[in-house]
Amino acid sequence: MDNIKQLNQLGLFDAKVPRYTSYPTAPQFTTGIQAKEFEAWLRAVTPGSAISLYLHIPFCRRLCWFCACRTQGVSKDAPVLSYLKTLKDELAMVAAALPKDVTLSRLHWGGGTPTILSAEAIISLATAVRAVLPFAPAAEFSVEIDPSEVDDARLDAFAGAGMNRASIGIQDFDPKIQAAIGREQSYELTSDVADKLRARGIHSLNTDILYGLPFQDAGSIADTTRKLLSLNPDRVALYGYAHVPWMARRQTMIPEDKLPTAMERLVLANTARDLFLAAGYRAIGIDHFAKVGDGLDVAARSGKLRRNFQGYTDDTCDTLIGLGASAISKLPQGYVQNASATASYVAQIRDDKFASARGHASTDDDKLRARVIEEIMCTFQVSLSKVEAELDVIPVDLRAEFARVQQKFAHYANFDGDRLSLTSKAQLLARMVAREFDVYAMNEQGHSLAI
Ligand code: SF4
Structure with missing residues (x-):
């Protein structure tokens, strides 16, 4: 004490x-970095090198109240399909600027909800990527999976396209807490999707849970953690819920008077942490846990652990290209962020221009x-x-x-x-x-x- x-x-x-x-950090980016700089930096990528690629899918069927992601709720497929075409056009523009023999070390699809894409759309986009950026040996292809928005056909499509890692967002298994954050997702559904991913050869399963949610207490987070451990994840991210309703308007739906205090957040984090450590996981950085022998654990022990926009990573590529609305690219020269609003991102790519809106040239x-x-x-x-x-x-x-x-x-x-x-x-x-x-x-x- x-x-x-x-x-x-x-x-x-x-x-x-x-x-x-x-x-x-991204709030420091300015409009001083635009398409001209992005294109020049792409052209300067080392020929023959391996890079990482992030594809951003900014659509969801549901808009969870706790979530501060920039994403758009859609009930129809037309906007998603239209966006997909733009994403492929952007991919072609990036590939044209890169040296010819660049390969992909890491491919990550995030969002939003990448699993909102139909099986045909998944195959089509993955084929387009691999046609211009072939996988390097031992490449990793990871996808954020929403168990409520996926089916066998889509899982088959991802597995057929080479997905070998997956990430499932959980947050908390307690129905009362799920109701308070506007995200219902049963343990049974989550467990079923985890089994289906493993049956399709996924060798590394990541899961996310949150502490600091309304109504959480030491007992409830211990229960969620034990249920999570029963899914046998290879990696876990234990994030603190960031209540920033002035930035994420959906969070005004969260009952503020039921949020734990800072001191209570510490108890919640430590309760989950102790259970992960007792189960044999290794603590990675400030908020991750990994099984012994997992890539994150190996990277941490060999001094190669890195940090990027997805959190901790064992990816050592110095170039990460982000495609899609609001996506951020990191290159040796600095950072470039695409236009955040999907409409302006689409408009710029349709005009045959990179959608770079802000960035930072690193000194x-x-x-x-x-x-x-x-x-x-x-x-x-x-x-x-x-x-x-x-x-x-x-x-x-x-x-x-x-x-x-x-x-x-x-x-x-x-x-x-x-x-x-x-x-x-x-x-x-x-x-x-x-x-x-x-x-x-x-x-x-x-x-x-x-x-
Ligand atoms: S948590 Fe996932 S499904 Fe929910 S709003 Fe955020 S990105 Fe969309």
């Missing part, structure tokens, strides 16, 4: 801090800070000599910065002249420590609680 009091004094329970899936200082922040978020420590070996230019006195941060988090951080590290009791502070290296002063209200 002394530890909790001290963390409280450091502001853990009040702090609103970015999740640092990129640096700078040497950004690249350095991005690596420092990524290391802290992945391993809770960062080594001066490791960062210096990886980067050509070190434009700031990093040693002085490490010393400053160590002083600020005195009882929770050590600095031995090379390595700044958080103590085992202080890993909850990782986002706050990472923020110490973020020179783009963030508007605190715009982000979620540090716990």
Whole structure:
């Protein structure tokens, strides 16, 4: 409890801090980066290299209240099919700008709800991708699966197209909590889809659950966690629910007076965490768990764990291209985000222009800070000599910065002249420590609680 009091004094329970899936974070992107820069950066991709591709499907049959994703509710297929054509056109434009012999190391379909596509549409889009960007050896093809919006034909289509990893969003299995967040999804349905995925050769199954939801308590999250463990997932993401109704209007439907306090959120997170660890999973970074031998576990133990827009990853490609409305691309030169509104994204691609709307060209200082922040978020420590070996230019006195941060988090951080590290009791502070290296002063209200 002394530890909790001290963390409280450091502001853990009040702090609103970015999740640092990129640096700078997306709110810092500006309109200074447009299609011209994106095309030039695509043309500069190393010939013969492997890249990663993310396809964004911004449509859902249902709009869950807790969800802050940019997505559009649709009941008919026509808008989805029209979007699909645009996505293929964008793919062709990107492929034309890339060197000819680039291959795909990772392909991820997310959303929204990728499983909203019909079996024919899935096959058609996957065929289009593989025609211009063939899979590299040991490529991974992952898809976000909504158990409420999938059937055997669509699962067969994904498996036939080479899907070998899948992710199922769960949030919580308690019907009362599901009703309060506007997302009903029974354990039985989820379990059935997990079995069907495995029967189709999916070798890695990821699942997401949330803590910090209305009506959750230690007993309910323990029950959800035990049910989740019975599905035998290879990876689990345990995210804190971010209540940001000023950014995600659907969240105004969530009963705010039933949300747990920051202190209660900590109890919820620790209850689930203890159960995952007791079941033999390894903790990965701030909010993931993986079975021993899973790719994330191997990457974490070999110092190759990375962070990207999907959270933690063992993907080491330095180029990730995002296709679709609002999708973000990350290239060695910086970040580019497509127009967020589906209509303007579609209009630009139909005009034969890239839909780039915002972005950021990374300076040497950004690249350095991005690596420092990524290391802290992945391993809770960062080594001066490791960062210096990886980067050509070190434009700031990093040693002085490490010393400053160590002083600020005195009882929770050590600095031995090379390595700044958080103590085992202080890993909850990782986002706050990472923020110490973020020179783009963030508007605190715009982000979620540090716990
Ligand atoms: S949780 Fe999934 S299905 Fe629900 S609104 Fe968000 S993206 Fe759509």
